[in-house]
Amino acid sequence: MNYTKNVELLEPIDLSEHLDKVELYLGQVCQIAGISKMQLDYWTNKAQIPTKGKKQRIYDIDALETVMLIKQAKDKGLNLGAAIDAARRFRASGAKVLG
Numbered sequence: 001m002n003y004t005k006n007v008e009l010l011e012p013i014d015l016s017e018h019l020d021k022v023e024l025y026l027g028q029v030c031q032i033a034g035i036s037k038m039q040l041d042y043w044t045n046k047a048q049i050p051t052k053g054k055k056q057r058i059y060d061i062d063a064l065e066t067v068m069l070i071k072q073a074k075d076k077g078l079n080l081g082a083a084i085d086a087a088r089r090f091r092a093s094g095a096k097v098l099g
Helices: 001-006 016-021 026-033 037-047 061-075 082-090
Strands: 023-025 057-058
Touching: 023 026, 026 037, 026 057, 026 061, 037 061, 037 082, 057 061, 061 082
Parallel strands: none
Antiparallel strands: 023 057
């Protein structure tokens, strides 16, 4: 078989076009954001971050972005309420997280 010809058929894939389909479990969000499961549970309730799933919470990319914005604000010294507000304002402004 000639694998070189097959490779030439392929084109680069822009994964950013598919991020809206990604669903992450609680543990995965914690690992990505660098927070504990207890923190994520609390923030999800306090910030009313939408999740899917019945037995286990499932987060989409928008929810992950919100969690990471809250974490960033907390790391910069804001209390949780102010961090949630900052994350909401950032998202409402239409600003995009780089990626």
